[in-house]
Amino acid sequence: MAAKLTRKDIAKAAGVSPSTVSRALSGSKLIPEETVAMIREVAGRMGYRPNLLAKRLAVNRSFQIGFVLPLGLNRKGPLQMSYYSTILDGMVGAAFPRGFSVGIHPYDSESEGAASSLADIVTRRDADGLVILGLTQGSPIPGALLKASIPFVLIGSCHKKAHSVNCEQSPAIREMLRTVKELSYERLIYVKGAAQYYDAALQEGSLKEALKETPFKSFHEMDGDYSRTSGYKAAERLFSEGGLLRGKRLPKTCVFLACDRMAMGFYRFCQERGIRIPDEVGVVGSDRDDAAQGLHPELSTMRQPRLEMGRSAVDMLIDLCEGSDPEPKDMMIEERFLKRGSI
Amino acid sequence: MAAKLTRKDIAKAAGVSPSTVSRALSGSKLIPEETVAMIREVAGRMGYRPNLLAKRLAVNRSFQIGFVLPLGLNRKGPLQMSYYSTILDGMVGAAFPRGFSVGIHPYDSESEGAASSLADIVTRRDADGLVILGLTQGSPIPGALLKASIPFVLIGSCHKKAHSVNCEQSPAIREMLRTVKELSYERLIYVKGAAQYYDAALQEGSLKEALKETPFKSFHEMDGDYSRTSGYKAAERLFSEGGLLRGKRLPKTCVFLACDRMAMGFYRFCQERGIRIPDEVGVVGSDRDDAAQGLHPELSTMRQPRLEMGRSAVDMLIDLCEGSDPEPKDMMIEERFLKRGSI
DNA sequence: TTGTAAGCGTTATCAA
DNA sequence: TTGATAACGCTTACAA
Numbered sequence: 131m132a133a134k135l136t137r138k139d140i141a142k143a144a145g146v147s148p149s150t151v152s153r154a155l156s157g158s159k160l161i162p163e164e165t166v167a168m169i170r171e172v173a174g175r176m177g178y179r180p181n182l183l184a185k186r187l188a189v190n191r192s193f194q195i196g197f198v199l200p201l202g203l204n205r206k207g208p209l210q211m212s213y214y215s216t217i218l219d220g221m222v223g224a225a226f227p228r229g230f231s232v233g234i235h236p237y238d239s240e241s242e243g244a245a246s247s248l249a250d251i252v253t254r255r256d257a258d259g260l261v262i263l264g265l266t267q268g269s270p271i272p273g274a275l276l277k278a279s280i281p282f283v284l285i286g287s288c289h290k291k292a293h294s295v296n297c298e299q300s301p302a303i304r305e306m307l308r309t310v311k312e313l314s315y316e317r318l319i320y321v322k323g324a325a326q327y328y329d330a331a332l333q334e335g336s337l338k339e340a341l342k343e344t345p346f347k348s349f350h351e352m353d354g355d356y357s358r359t360s361g362y363k364a365a366e367r368l369f370s371e372g373g374l375l376r377g378k379r380l381p382k383t384c385v386f387l388a389c390d391r392m393a394m395g396f397y398r399f400c401q402e403r404g405i406r407i408p409d410e411v412g413v414v415g416s417d418r419d420d421a422a423q424g425l426h427p428e429l430s431t432m433r434q435p436r437l438e439m440g441r442s443a444v445d446m447l448i449d450l451c452e453g454s455d456p457e458p459k460d461m462m463i464e465e466r467f468l469k470r471g472s473i
Numbered sequence: 474m475a476a477k478l479t480r481k482d483i484a485k486a487a488g489v490s491p492s493t494v495s496r497a498l499s500g501s502k503l504i505p506e507e508t509v510a511m512i513r514e515v516a517g518r519m520g521y522r523p524n525l526l527a528k529r530l531a532v533n534r535s536f537q538i539g540f541v542l543p544l545g546l547n548r549k550g551p552l553q554m555s556y557y558s559t560i561l562d563g564m565v566g567a568a569f570p571r572g573f574s575v576g577i578h579p580y581d582s583e584s585e586g587a588a589s590s591l592a593d594i595v596t597r598r599d600a601d602g603l604v605i606l607g608l609t610q611g612s613p614i615p616g617a618l619l620k621a622s623i624p625f626v627l628i629g630s631c632h633k634k635a636h637s638v639n640c641e642q643s644p645a646i647r648e649m650l651r652t653v654k655e656l657s658y659e660r661l662i663y664v665k666g667a668a669q670y671y672d673a674a675l676q677e678g679s680l681k682e683a684l685k686e687t688p689f690k691s692f693h694e695m696d697g698d699y700s701r702t703s704g705y706k707a708a709e710r711l712f713s714e715g716g717l718l719r720g721k722r723l724p725k726t727c728v729f730l731a732c733d734r735m736a737m738g739f740y741r742f743c744q745e746r747g748i749r750i751p752d753e754v755g756v757v758g759s760d761r762d763d764a765a766q767g768l769h770p771e772l773s774t775m776r777q778p779r780l781e782m783g784r785s786a787v788d789m790l791i792d793l794c795e796g797s798d799p800e801p802k803d804m805m806i807e808e809r810f811l812k813r814g815s816i
Numbered sequence: 817t818t819g820t821a822a823g824c825g826t827t828a829t830c831a832a
Numbered sequence: 833t834t835g836a837t838a839a840c841g842c843t844t845a846c847a848a
Contacts, residue, residue, distance in 0.1 A: 179593055179596045179597045180597060181530075181597060181598055182535075182597045182598050182599050183526070183529045183530040183533065183535060183598045184530050186526045186529075186530075187524075187526040187527050187529075187530045190526065192525075192526060194576070206559075206562070206780070207559075207562035207563075207565070207566060207780070208562075209558045209559070209561055209562040209565070210555065210558060210559050210562055210763070212553065212555075212558075212763070215552045215553060215555075215558035215561075216549075216550075216552070216553050218552055218558075218577075219549070219550035219551075219552040219553055220550075222550070222552070222577050222579065223550060226579070231576045231577065231578070231599070232576065232577055233537070233574045233575065233576055234561075234565050234574065234575055235574075236565065236569070250522055253522045254522045254523060254524060254525045255524055255525050255526045256525050256574070394766065394767050397767065397769070398769075401769045420553070420555070420763060420764045421763045421764060421766045421767060422766075422767050423737065423764045423765075423767060424737050424740065424764060424765050424766060424767035424768040424769075424772075425767040425769075426740070426741070426744045426767075426768075426769065429767075437549070437550070
């Protein structure tokens, strides 16, 4: 392996000054083509690799994006939830061609302390900006970051003065309701998500709105918290003595759950009791979770545009870091309804 | 927000020299405690945040670890496979407390060109070392990297002169065979993984070895490629006219598949044909894939120590970057057999 | 125990 | 169109 080469070595070999090398290699307009070609050739032949650390210091930018995600959502790490890893995938895909890389920064809580440690990521130039996931509603973090003028983009939450990317659920939910209705379901049960999340609120709002257009004879809500257990318990309540589905002459019922994990719990209960899906009850999930792939019959659900959300967030963030696009905006990307065998 | 503060500002405010500040803040032994405390206090009060870019240049280290993973394994990105994202999770967890962060570097192919672009990641100081996943057997990449003296650790592959972390499958496979045998299965079918991977070879070796200890009346192998489709096709062949399971008086059969994805395909076929698991056929998977969580009955499988593998790889790599531990070693971490309802 | 000053390898300003 | 040269903010000999 060649010893560590710097611009100086190339300059000497090419018979020009270091700054000329620098300009040639970074495509400056000032240098004539032939000089550029010559220098390129020399650099290539010698195997010169510019030192990124030096460049970063010189321009005071890290060319990194901080991917900020909450710790402690489950026993395992957050990256094991496909929601996060898919968004990360989209981010990496968008960052790479723009010369950025993505670093991962878990955060503990949503305290003021957390806000300042997130701000530090940028202040210390570990990243040029942040993409922040999993914030609950009313979190102090966006405000604090704004005050510190840290560039950031939220995913799955929003703030009036900040950039954000969210999932537009209305059209898919409207389509889902129409489809369910056409299958002559008469009763709809909605198992809600954890109330502290913006996503959950968005979904509930979209559903209620869509119900005006496609009303059901009977509509009920049940609380849930996005966990498998809460889906299981919802089924338990529905099918237990005092529940909605007792009695002999049932109206045809469809259960819409705020996430696929809950649907998995719901399935589990049905499987244990021999309740047939969709013959005895229809089931619809919400976020096409990979973990639900193995369900049989296949779960009807929504395809969240997670890759696109990650990509858009990165694009917005880089624009933001580059000074353009200072108007805060909430970008909404549409999800799609996927009809499968569960209804 | 305070203007950008440097060591100089702190030095002035504390009435000492910049280098004293530097030493105090990085815990140098040379400085008396009270001076350290004083400087800490001043720095804290003023909200000083050391610039990482400058530090990195000064010490010529990025304090980053490159997480290198193959592109194009599926239509979506590689991070959407829980194998990769779980390992990444483990890596982030181990890197963080040691002051390192993890950057993600997809690679296209296993050509020589790919090897040199991986080497560049380190040469340009974008990372201090690499953790490389998904290499096929006989890849030119480890050799090329070794020649360029790039610090790296392999996961899921190995090379005689390189560090690597792999999964020890033998004990779990032995236990699985014993369990299956105790359940009075007489015939074992093994659906193999894609031959180009080291993991696949390891598994096949372990299985054959274990079969000596716990032999079956009948043992057959079938080819597979880790895809769901290939699991489905395996089932199709098994149950089709010419297959192993025709005839009326079947020996009790268990199918062991090289990954859970294939098991999912296998289940799908059985579900479509009304073949009951485990009554008519037992099924065992291999890697506790999240995507198989929804299977019913629950799939018996192996718990791969992915988090631990990621953690160990990072620890080895950092040690390597720090100059210690130059002896190449292949660290094997044991997986465990998980008996569930599928047998 | 502390200060001075020379790097680290770039970019960018200002003359030439 | 090029070449000196001064940042960038830190670490770390070497001196004091």
